[in-house]
Amino acid sequence: MNEHTSTSRRDFLLAGFATAAAVGCSDSTNPFTPEMAVAPSGEKVKLLSVTGEIIEVDKAFLKPVPDVPQLSNAEERKGIPGKKFVMVIDLARCKNLRKCQSACNHMHRVHSGQNWIKVLSMQDGEHTAPYWQPTTCMHCDEPPCVKVCPVDATFKRQDGLVLIDSDRCIGCRFCMAACPYSTRVFNWGDPGVTADVADQHYSCETSMPQKKGTVGKCDFCPDMTRRNELPHCVSACPNGVFFFGDMNEDSVSNGAETFRFSDLIKDKAGYRLMEDLGTKPSVYYLPPVNRNFPYESGL
Amino acid sequence: MKKLHHNILKLLVTLCCFATAGQTANAQSDSVPATKIIRMHYYNVNNSMQYILLESQLKKEKTFTPQANKTYNLYLDSAANLVAMLKTDKDGKAKAFIPPTLKAAWEGSSQHTFIVKEGDEELVSDYVITKSKIDIDTANEDGARVINVSVMKMDNNEWKPAAGVELKVGFERLGGILSAGDEETYTTDSTGTVKVTVTKDSLPGNEKGIITIAARADDNETFGNLLAEKNISWGLPTEINTHFFDQRALWTTRFRTPIWLLAMAYSIVIGVWGTLIYLIFQVIKIRKLGRT
Amino acid sequence: MENITTLTSEQITKDLMPQQFGRNGKIWVAILVLICLIGAYAYYLQLKDGLIVTNMRDYVSWGIYISNFVFFVAISLVGSLITAVFRLANVEWSTPLTRIAEIIAVSAITFASLIIIVDMGRPERLLNLFAYGRIQSPIMWDVIVITTYLFISILLLYIPLLPDLKIMGEQDTKGPKWLKKFYRFLGSFWKGNPAQEKISNKSITILCILIIPVAFCIHTVTSWLFATTYRPGWDSTNFGAYFISGAFLVGAGAVVTAMFVVRKMYSLEKYITEEHFDKMGKIVVLLALLYLYFNVNEYLVPAFKMKKAEEGHLDELFTGQFAPLFWFAILVGMVIPILVLVTKKGRKPLPMFITGIMVVVGAWFKRYLIVTPTLLHPFLPMTNVPENFKHYFPSWEEWAIALGSLSGALLIITFFVRIFPIIPIQETITQQNEKATS
Numbered sequence A: 001m002n003e004h005t006s007t008s009r010r011d012f013l014l015a016g017f018a019t020a021a022a023v024g025c026s027d028s029t030n031p032f033t034p035e036m037a038v039a040p041s042g043e044k045v046k047l048l049s050v051t052g053e054i055i056e057v058d059k060a061f062l063k064p065v066p067d068v069p070q071l072s073n074a075e076e077r078k079g080i081p082g083k084k085f086v087m088v089i090d091l092a093r094c095k096n097l098r099k100c101q102s103a104c105n106h107m108h109r110v111h112s113g114q115n116w117i118k119v120l121s122m123q124d125g126e127h128t129a130p131y132w133q134p135t136t137c138m139h140c141d142e143p144p145c146v147k148v149c150p151v152d153a154t155f156k157r158q159d160g161l162v163l164i165d166s167d168r169c170i171g172c173r174f175c176m177a178a179c180p181y182s183t184r185v186f187n188w189g190d191p192g193v194t195a196d197v198a199d200q201h202y203s204c205e206t207s208m209p210q211k212k213g214t215v216g217k218c219d220f221c222p223d224m225t226r227r228n229e230l231p232h233c234v235s236a237c238p239n240g241v242f243f244f245g246d247m248n249e250d251s252v253s254n255g256a257e258t259f260r261f262s263d264l265i266k267d268k269a270g271y272r273l274m275e276d277l278g279t280k281p282s283v284y285y286l287p288p289v290n291r292n293f294p295y296e297s298g299l
Numbered sequence B: 001m002k003k004l005h006h007n008i009l010k011l012l013v014t015l016c017c018f019a020t021a022g023q024t025a026n027a028q029s030d031s032v033p034a035t036k037i038i039r040m041h042y043y044n045v046n047n048s049m050q051y052i053l054l055e056s057q058l059k060k061e062k063t064f065t066p067q068a069n070k071t072y073n074l075y076l077d078s079a080a081n082l083v084a085m086l087k088t089d090k091d092g093k094a095k096a097f098i099p100p101t102l103k104a105a106w107e108g109s110s111q112h113t114f115i116v117k118e119g120d121e122e123l124v125s126d127y128v129i130t131k132s133k134i135d136i137d138t139a140n141e142d143g144a145r146v147i148n149v150s151v152m153k154m155d156n157n158e159w160k161p162a163a164g165v166e167l168k169v170g171f172e173r174l175g176g177i178l179s180a181g182d183e184e185t186y187t188t189d190s191t192g193t194v195k196v197t198v199t200k201d202s203l204p205g206n207e208k209g210i211i212t213i214a215a216r217a218d219d220n221e222t223f224g225n226l227l228a229e230k231n232i233s234w235g236l237p238t239e240i241n242t243h244f245f246d247q248r249a250l251w252t253t254r255f256r257t258p259i260w261l262l263a264m265a266y267s268i269v270i271g272v273w274g275t276l277i278y279l280i281f282q283v284i285k286i287r288k289l290g291r292t
Numbered sequence C: 001m002e003n004i005t006t007l008t009s010e011q012i013t014k015d016l017m018p019q020q021f022g023r024n025g026k027i028w029v030a031i032l033v034l035i036c037l038i039g040a041y042a043y044y045l046q047l048k049d050g051l052i053v054t055n056m057r058d059y060v061s062w063g064i065y066i067s068n069f070v071f072f073v074a075i076s077l078v079g080s081l082i083t084a085v086f087r088l089a090n091v092e093w094s095t096p097l098t099r100i101a102e103i104i105a106v107s108a109i110t111f112a113s114l115i116i117i118v119d120m121g122r123p124e125r126l127l128n129l130f131a132y133g134r135i136q137s138p139i140m141w142d143v144i145v146i147t148t149y150l151f152i153s154i155l156l157l158y159i160p161l162l163p164d165l166k167i168m169g170e171q172d173t174k175g176p177k178w179l180k181k182f183y184r185f186l187g188s189f190w191k192g193n194p195a196q197e198k199i200s201n202k203s204i205t206i207l208c209i210l211i212i213p214v215a216f217c218i219h220t221v222t223s224w225l226f227a228t229t230y231r232p233g234w235d236s237t238n239f240g241a242y243f244i245s246g247a248f249l250v251g252a253g254a255v256v257t258a259m260f261v262v263r264k265m266y267s268l269e270k271y272i273t274e275e276h277f278d279k280m281g282k283i284v285v286l287l288a289l290l291y292l293y294f295n296v297n298e299y300l301v302p303a304f305k306m307k308k309a310e311e312g313h314l315d316e317l318f319t320g321q322f323a324p325l326f327w328f329a330i331l332v333g334m335v336i337p338i339l340v341l342v343t344k345k346g347r348k349p350l351p352m353f354i355t356g357i358m359v360v361v362g363a364w365f366k367r368y369l370i371v372t373p374t375l376l377h378p379f380l381p382m383t384n385v386p387e388n389f390k391h392y393f394p395s396w397e398e399w400a401i402a403l404g405s406l407s408g409a410l411l412i413i414t415f416f417v418r419i420f421p422i423i424p425i426q427e428t429i430t431q432q433n434e435k436a437t438s
């Protein structure tokens, strides 16, 4: 069962599942938390298997949501190897409920009045139909915001995410001017984070706690994906508007439904915002056709 | 036979029912009845590891608030068999494994009831789970890849086919299972099996083309959550291309600045500052000339 | 310069010596210090509470701090114009103006760097720029080029000052002891022998050549802070030239203003003559025309096409809420000065002074118009934000800090004029001797 010598993390994950697949093997994993993503405590506990055998698991799995290992800043800057995150937003399903927004604001303790996700009322031309368009950070592959940052405080990782190091940001706001999607917000005053996270060490992956005089924005919740869970906005949306996944796996999921990314984009004619700017966003939109809700229901 | 309930169990605890009687819906928040809700989920992973996940919430009007730091006792079948003493975390969740000491009790029956008590108050007494197992088999029929999933249930100490179980069958992906066939879900037939012909070919796997097949039942009324996984080399071998990240570009970190930019910047800086340093020496020279 | 030729070197030295502040001078300094103190207090508030004390918000994320910064950078360019270009072109009449220009450049660029620190959300992390500096970012280019320009400007101020420092040190005027010591420390080694003069002349020539590309860089890079983004109104290939021409204009305007004040205060009518004003007037006209040309380019071409993204922005400038300011900046900053200064009468000292002020004030608002209206017209609609995010008018703290920085720059110039001869003594003497012998 010890195939754990393989180099890439992707292999690790699969190896983890491989051991789990062998019935009766003592190193089983929680399906929703890949073994390698968990910080093992080193302590084993004995427990009873379905078939009445006695097996051992790491004590870390006793927690409902096992702790993921504390990552160093260098690791957070590198990203999750082998991943390339992608989001698909289905405009046909959005009715401006903004559950995504409130979940995001709550989970990231976003300063009240500011939002990392905005749901915009769009109308492209005079006689074209209006629709609701949620916008997150596009995690551009040619990110203009990263280009202009003077101190590497905002950076792009190998998994495609564009994150912010609030411990380094000097607050010049050049990135805000550079982002054509106006997605970045600034902590003009005290960010007013709640007591439970205020003393935490800042992590680029949770973007918490926000700090005065630095920028903030949507981070695609890498702390969740490390645990094999979906970002907060994706799971919060009751209409399943958001799909999230890994381009390297060619799939996106909103929790209830999972699609092959390439098929979905092909069948529904997915597109990206402001393609002409050359920013190469990681967020794709499905056009608002055959809508689930009329535009007016979101007003 | 005991009546099986839906796994979401609600217990109504009316807090201030007298105070609220006859008041409007807009009554003060502390006078609205709050409902204590305990949700139970049983998990069976690859017919091996099994556990119970307990969620404790308070429902007030339409909002659910997780109840953290609550202690509950979980019993198997009767108050004699303590499974675990649980304390909820900040999300109001707690997880319990069945300890080896309950081996006899676990093996003694094909159906088990989980009981939750808070102190002496019995909050859940009708969460019943039937023992089951789930297996994946793969085959190649006339060139078509086929996944066969069978679900068996324990009945009178014998494994019998479990019909009518709704399953997701497909490939393990970030955040969900990508269905292998054309349906989103499948239901087992009278032999307890589903047969899925794989229509999604050439999905990327790892470097060796290994991909994980998964079959999952979510919150089944009888069996709880079941998951079976199997690795198979049906995927496309995919090299992870890090060229994108390793290139020198305008958006990379300061360690991967494009060479042309470095050359330009340094040549200008060195040229200008070289001259400036030369000029400073000239000033020093003037100084020296004045001293002698 | 007929009237100078009759003067002896002693007379020139006496005339050009810095003088103590009179009553007006003292009032002037007091007012400037007061404004600076208010600005400092406002900055203290900002340090304490964060940038929340400003009225900048997520959409208008750059406000008058940045436009003030651009203004300072622009005005500092004048040092290179008057000193370097004229010196290299052997324009002799410019001698009395060089030092005025250089001190304006030094003080402006000093305050440009200060105001940009004021704009930072985390000024205490300034050193991150050196610890983690990323050369891909135009901000880094700006940091490098501003430091360089400041350094060159100081050298260009200092080296020609050497002979005068010697004269100052030797004068037995009453001035305070420390001032004497200061002069001696800076320039006592200057003996005026041919070897020294040769090195100094050569150094000045090198500096004059060097400062021109650096000056172009500093303002081009500043324009790129905007032009490297996608925003309507900034996304322009014209921006570098547009900024530089504007900078030359405002710089020339500033020199004209300073000339007038210095001339009045120190009664230097013999040295800064009407001819100087006349010539500067022509230069201002030329520069204003040039800037006007670039303005036409900058606004007419996009207005001709009216791309959707540009439309809202341009409408707002031409006819919307920014229209009064926009037309004010165009008329007062360019058109009226041109009309006044093309006439011979307009190039007399007093009208020149007034147009000089108009040019400078117009330029300040022009910078504001370059920065703010663009930010109010993002590509995606402004929704899901509090109402005050959609407008911008600077808070009193912003005004106080911006005005404080302007006063600070004026204060530096004032003290410089108090301590050092604002018109090069030695050079004037030499020039006059040359004239006499020829």
Ligand code: SF4
Pocket (backbone or CB within 6 Å): A136, A137, A138, A139, A140, A143, A144, A145, A146, A162, A178, A179, A180, A181, A182, A183, A184, A217, A279
């Ligand atoms: S959407 Fe904006 S903030 Fe996000 S990566 Fe693109 S440019 Fe940067």
Ligand code: SF4
Pocket (backbone or CB within 6 Å): A148, A149, A150, A151, A152, A153, A154, A164, A168, A169, A170, A171, A172, A173, A174, A175, A176, A214, A215
């Ligand atoms: S505000 Fe912070 S993250 Fe943005 S460009 Fe400046 S230093 Fe970088």
